[in-house]
Amino acid sequence: MRYIPIVAVFVLIAGCASDPVQPLEEQFPSVPAHLPAMVYPANNVITREKVDLGRHLFYDKRLSNEGTIACASCHVAAQSFSDAPNQVSQGVQGARGLRNAPMIVNVGYRKMMFWDGRASTLEEQAMGAFLNSAEMQADTFAVAVLLRSDVYRAKWLAAFGDTSVSMPRVMQAVATFERTIVSANSRYDRFLQGHLNALSALERKGMQLFFSSKALCSSCHSGPDLTDDLFHNVGLFHHYFDRGRYNVTKDPLDEGKFKTPTLRNVALSPPYMATGDSEKGLLTTLEQVVDHYNDGGTPFPNKDPRVKKLGLTDPEKASLVAFMKALTDSSVLTNPAWQQP
Ligand code: HEC
Ligand code: HEC
Incomplete structure (x- = not known):
């Protein structure tokens, strides 16, 4: 009543x-x-x-x-x-x-x-x-x-x-x-909802690194979807055939800038980056992406200063990859509401 x-x-x-x-x-x-x-x-x-x-x-x-x-x-x-x-x-x-x-x-x-x-x-x-x-x-x-x-x-x-x-x-x-x-059902989501054991020790270490001033990932991959919804040049090429944001604004400062993508389910969507590749070839694994950032990327005038040599150890790199894999929400793949009717 x-x-x-x-x-x-x-x-x-x-x-x-x-x-x-x-x-x-x-x-x-x-x-x-x-x-x-x-x-x-x-x-x-x-x-x-x-x-x-x-x-x-x-x-x-x-x-x-x-x-x-x-x-x-x-x-x-x-x-x-x-x-x-x-x-x-x-x-x-x-x-x-x-x-x-x-x-x-x-x-x-x-x-x-x-x-x-x-x-x-x-x-x-x-x-x-x-x-x-x-x-x-x-x-x-x-x-x-x-x-x-x-x-x-x-x-x-x-x-x-x-x-x-x-x-x-x-x-x-x-x-x-x-x-x-x-998508809101990854183990990272469960961690955010207070289930601290949803992430393994390695994944938690990767999460801390991801949000740290050492790796700087979260300065661009921020918020609930791990994106700032802004455009950056992350130093993928010496010459950008696909000029990215520049095509829209015609501002030379936007040359080679692309939108920060969400990292939700990122493990399920190789290859990586707007064109799927970099100067060094296809980026098919998260390990390759972490190496790209750790090496400081390819020099380019517009490259974001946060993309620089990070000096991560092998265990640190592995923890970052483990954290990104914990962003997988496989319920998205089978949710009946989103399948072919
Ligand atoms: C300066 C901002 C910035 C920083 C710092 C940064 N990213 Fe990114 N990230 C981006 C942008 C922008 C792209 C897309 C770039 C492109 O396609 O040209 C991207 C792409 C990615 C991708 C590919 C996703 C996909 O779906 O293709 C992964 C994975 C990723 N970043 C992980 C990381 C990790 C891990 C770190 C820290 C080591 C990091 N990022 C640091 C802005 C940033
Ligand atoms: C032939 C393959 C193809 C088809 C068909 C297609 N898309 Fe896409 N879609 C893409 C590609 C490639 C991009 C990225 C293009 C770019 O950024 O310039 C994209 C981008 C998008 C985005 C932007 C996502 C983001 O994060 O910025 C949305 C939303 C989207 N598509 C929805 C749709 C819808 C809705 C349809 C049907 C009306 C559709 N797409 C048909 C390949 C396709």
């Missing part, structure tokens, strides 16, 4: 929302208390129906030019929504992009999208992937026809309250689905 007034208040608030579909009464899906609450844009509230539509769209190959590629072709649930171990992904007609497909776990928390930050919202990002000639090369007319088909009509109605099909709505649904992909 005590709850009735609260429900009544909710109905009132929901009634005022600009979105025709009522938002859920509670955070959905629930995000554990040690992570920030997921923020859904005011013009794209989350509903179960929109998530369901978004999941169908995410897995639907018919949305690409040849009917061969879906978002999920390059963001594979079993690979933590990356396409490891590929260095670059293959899109329609065998076209290859230039960059390594990032995992999209916890991507709802990111402030900028893509390695160079050229999109600022997930909605905008999805539109980019959809129309990109090397990714899906969608024909918007064909897509609209498909989305008006019987299979989709009911989902469309449930998610948006009417059956008018538009690309922004497609992107809203896909983005809403993506915001539900939250």
Whole structure:
């Protein structure tokens, strides 16, 4: 009985929302208390129906030019929504992009999208992937026809309250689905939740080093997702063929800078870095990445001063790798809510 007034208040608030579909009464899906609450844009509230539509769209190959590629072709649930171990992904007609497909776990928390930050919202990002000639090369007319088909009509109605099909709505649904992909179940998470034995002695040593002024990792890989959401040059090349953030800002100070990636599930997503490689070749193991940082990287005018010779011992390097492996949350790979419908 005590709850009735609260429900009544909710109905009132929901009634005022600009979105025709009522938002859920509670955070959905629930995000554990040690992570920030997921923020859904005011013009794209989350509903179960929109998530369901978004999941169908995410897995639907018919949305690409040849009917061969879906978002999920390059963001594979079993690979933590990356396409490891590929260095670059293959899109329609065998076209290859230039960059390594990032995992999209916890991507709802990111402030900028893509390695160079050229999109600022997930909605905008999805539109980019959809129309990109090397990714899906969608024909918007064909897509609209498909989305008006019987299979989709009911989902469309449930998610948006009417059956008018538009690309922004497609992107809203896909983005809403993506915001539900939250990883918070690694042993590191359990440690943060107070289970101190969730990490081994070696992993705890690696964690201390990771957050220390000796290794400096956490000066960029900070916060719950181990990223500052900023762009840095970590000294991978003498010459950057992919100029990274510079392509967006045209500021010479941004030459060769890329977005700090989340390290959640990093062990599952080789090869590493925006292009999967460095001056010295492919970076396929976390050991190689730690060696890269420990050696101070390749000299480059924009290289961040924190990337410098660290003087780590072999046991210290091993502990850093062990800590990064403890960031693995394998529940992401099999969570039924995110599998192909
Ligand atoms: C052909 C492979 C391919 C397909 C298909 C594809 N992506 Fe991607 N995705 C990538 C690559 C590669 C990047 C990194 C590109 C860059 O940074 O320039 C990326 C980046 C992203 C990002 C940014 C993540 C971050 O941390 O910055 C998101 C989100 C994303 N894709 C979602 C999607 C969605 C949604 C679809 C379907 C509409 C899709 N992708 C289709 C390969 C693909
Ligand atoms: C100056 C900021 C900075 C510091 C310090 C730093 N990183 Fe990074 N890290 C980045 C950026 C930026 C990238 C992506 C670089 C690129 O692709 O060009 C990255 C990439 C990575 C990757 C690859 C992840 C992936 O998905 O490809 C790993 C692993 C990593 N860092 C671990 C570490 C460790 C361990 C340390 C400490 C020894 C460290 N980082 C120190 C900014 C930093």
